Amino acid sequence: MTGVPASATGGTGRPAPGGKLGSAAVNQASLWNIANILTMIRLVLVPGFVLLLLQDGGHDPVWRAWAWAAFAVAMITDVFDGHLARAYNLVTDFGKIADPIADKAIMAAGLICLSSLGDLPWWVTIVILARELGITLMRFWVIRHGVIPASRGGKMKTLAQGTAVGMYVLMLTGPLATLRFWVMAVAVVLTVVTGLDYVRQAIVLRRRGLAEERAARLASGGAGAAGGVSGAGGAGGAEGAVAAAEAPESAAQPPVPGPTSGSDASEVSTSDASTAGPAAGSGR
Numbered sequence: 602m603t604g605v606p607a608s609a610t611g612g613t614g615r616p617a618p619g620g621k622l623g624s625a626a627v628n629q630a631s632l633w634n635i636a637n638i639l640t641m642i643r644l645v646l647v648p649g650f651v652l653l654l655l656q657d658g659g660h661d662p663v664w665r666a667w668a669w670a671a672f673a674v675a676m677i678t679d680v681f682d683g684h685l686a687r688a689y690n691l692v693t694d695f696g697k698i699a700d701p702i703a704d705k706a707i708m709a710a711g712l713i714c715l716s717s718l719g720d721l722p723w724w725v726t727i728v729i730l731a732r733e734l735g736i737t738l739m740r741f742w743v744i745r746h747g748v749i750p751a752s753r754g755g756k757m758k759t760l761a762q763g764t765a766v767g768m769y770v771l772m773l774t775g776p777l778a779t780l781r782f783w784v785m786a787v788a789v790v791l792t793v794v795t796g797l798d799y800v801r802q803a804i805v806l807r808r809r810g811l812a813e814e815r816a817a818r819l820a821s822g823g824a825g826a827a828g829g830v831s832g833a834g835g836a837g838g839a840e841g842a843v844a845a846a847e848a849p850e851s852a853a854q855p856p857v858p859g860p861t862s863g864s865d866a867s868e869v870s871t872s873d874a875s876t877a878g879p880a881a882g883s884g885r
Contacts, residue, residue, distance in 0.1 A: 634691040639682035643703040646675045651710050654770060659718045662772045669770045675707045676763045704759075705733055711766040720769055725789060729762065732796040743803045746810025754795040761788035 653668035682700065686692045709730055715721040740749055765788045768781035 632693055632695055634686075634689075634693070636682040636686035636689075636691045637693060637696050637699070639678040639685070640696060640699045640703050643675045643678045643682075643707060644699065646671050647703070647706045647710050650675065650707065651714060654711075654714050655718075659714070660772070665770055665772050669767055672707065672711060672767055672770055675703075676767070679704055679707075701737070705737070708733070708762060708766065711770065715766070715769050721785070725785065728789060729792050732792050736796055736799050739799065739803050743807045743810070747806050749799060749802050749806065752795065752798065754791060754798065758788065758791040758795050761791050764788075 650668055650671040653664055653671055656664040656668075659665075679700075682696070686696055712721065712726040712729060716723045716726045743749065761784065765781060765785035768777070768784060773781055
């Protein structure tokens with residue numbers, strides 16, 4: 602005996618591929634797929650990247666080059682883990698939570714470290730991090746109405762941010778230092794523009810969801826009222842049918858005379874006596 606109920610095995614003694622037991626086993630095994638492993642590597646790289654970037658006061662070109670290498674690996678794994686998860690159906694609950702956390706952690710670490718070293722203005726870091734945090738909270742705010750999909754502008758924003766931060770991690774001089782300034786400017790503009798677009802989508806999505814909920818409540822209320830009216834009509838018709846069925850029986854039965862009271866009897870006897878009197882006299 603396998604110890605598996607026939608209902609779970611499809612009656613063959615072997616677990617069915619679509620059964621709950623097989624499904625649970627697949628989900629448990631998929632936690633350690635290649636996409637999740639890449640996400641875990643990116644999470645581990647965050648503290649390593651910070652240590653390399655801040656080594657020897659944060660101004661050693663060699664350590665900054667190693668920090669750039671760690672940052673580049675983290676950004677590359679971000680591209681591959683999402684592609685692998687979608688292409689090979691490796692999407693898991695862990696990946697849905699850990700992937701965006703790893704993305705924002707590596708970017709936030711780079712921005713904060715660069716601003717603390719004086720390489721990047723603090724207002725740039727504040728604008729980017731405020732946008733990322735605000736959009737994340739907004740997604741949770743409207744998640745019961747639907748999911749806001751990632752747009753092409755959002756992907757361009759991520760690419761621009763990663764390129765700009767990577768260029769700032771390297772201690773560039775001359776024309777490359779000027780180029781990185783303009784790349785960061787493009788990243789900030791895309792950050793603000795795509796953030797406003799996400800806000801617009803969230804408002805539209807929430808309004809549509811609320812309208813659908815109101816329409817569903819009105820529809821359910823109308824159906825309940827119609828059911829109550831039809832139920833009352835059916836009960837009234839049943840009572841009428843019962844009354845109609847009982848009516849011939851009561852009409853067919855002769856009326857039963859009630860008992861005569863004492864006063865009525867005395868009135869009748871007195872009336873009879875008075876009537877008989879004259880008749881008897883006239884006979885004499």
